[in-house]
Amino acid sequence: MIQGAVNIAxxxxxxSIALSFYRLARGPSTxxxxxAADNIATNLxxxxxxxxxxxxxxxxxxxxxxxxxxxxxxTAVYAKFLERRQIIE
Amino acid sequence: xxxxxxxxxxxxxxxxxxxxxIGLVRFPDLYTxxxxxxxxxxxxxxxxxLATTLxxxxxxxxxxxxxALIFLFLTAPVSGHLISRAAYRRGPHLAPNTTVDDYxxxxxxxxxxxxxxxxxxxxxxxxxxxxHPSAGKMH
Numbered sequence: 365m366i367q368g369a370v371n372i373a374x375x376x377x378x379x380s381i382a383l384s385f386y387r388l389a390r391g392p393s394t395x396x397x398x399x400a401a402d403n404i405a406t407n408l409x410x411x412x413x414x415x416x417x418x419x420x421x422x423x424x425x426x427x428x429x430x431x432x433x434x435x436x437x438x439t440a441v442y443a444k445f446l447e448r449r450q451i452i453e
Numbered sequence: 454x455x456x457x458x459x460x461x462x463x464x465x466x467x468x469x470x471x472x473x474x475i476g477l478v479r480f481p482d483l484y485t486x487x488x489x490x491x492x493x494x495x496x497x498x499x500x501x502x503l504a505t506t507l508x509x510x511x512x513x514x515x516x517x518x519x520x521a522l523i524f525l526f527l528t529a530p531v532s533g534h535l536i537s538r539a540a541y542r543r544g545p546h547l548a549p550n551t552t553v554d555d556y557x558x559x560x561x562x563x564x565x566x567x568x569x570x571x572x573x574x575x576x577x578x579x580x581x582x583x584x585h586p587s588a589g590k591m592h
Contacts, residue, residue: 369459373463373466376464380473381474384474387477387478387486395487395537399483399533399536407470409498413518414463417459417508422513425518428502428517433528436531439532442536444535446539446543447539447542
């Protein structure tokens with residue numbers, strides 16, 4: 365039963381990633397694109413967690429933790445770039 | 454029983470993430486889109502990580518899921534705040550039917566105070582050295 369739920373959830377997450385890609389391509393402004401990229405990263409962590417349930421690989425949960433931290437760092441750096449136009453000062 | 458709860462929370466979490474993306478596409482301006490993306494996605498990831506904890510049922514997976522969840526709950530509001538502040542300072546493109554904008558008077562007050570400080574420093578060269586051409590700019 366949990367395998368069926370995992371399959372349905374994967375389909376929902378793929379639709380969600382496709383919608384975020386629409387926003388990433390459409391814009392209209394740079395912050396919109398950054399939010400869309402952040403949303404894609406969070407959805408990808410969800411996909412990783414679903415793959416962990418589906419295959420029984422425990423390592424993928426560690427990948428979820430790493431990807432969460434990495435997406436936050438990326439978004440923070442993007443925000444700093446938007447505000448000051450330079451990343452390293 | 455735990456499988457049933459895991460499947461239910463998995464479906465609830467995934468549908469919340471789908472709702473977040475629909476909001477990201479459908480909402481009229483950046484701030485409402487950010488609101489959809491940060492809140493609903495965080496809750497959805499909570500459901501999915503609860504499902505992994507229940508599906509594996511071991512202590513190490515529970516610890517790692519809790520760690521990921523704590524990081525997500527800490528970082529999602531912070532990154533949303535950073536992005537929306539940077540976007541507002543670049544030029545607020547609010548939706549036309551926005552009624553309340555509390556940040557605008559605060560930002561005007563801050564810029565006025567900064568300009569006043571820069572003018573005082575420029576008038577008083579003894580204390581702060583020669584007036585620098587970029588004295589009034591924000592760094």
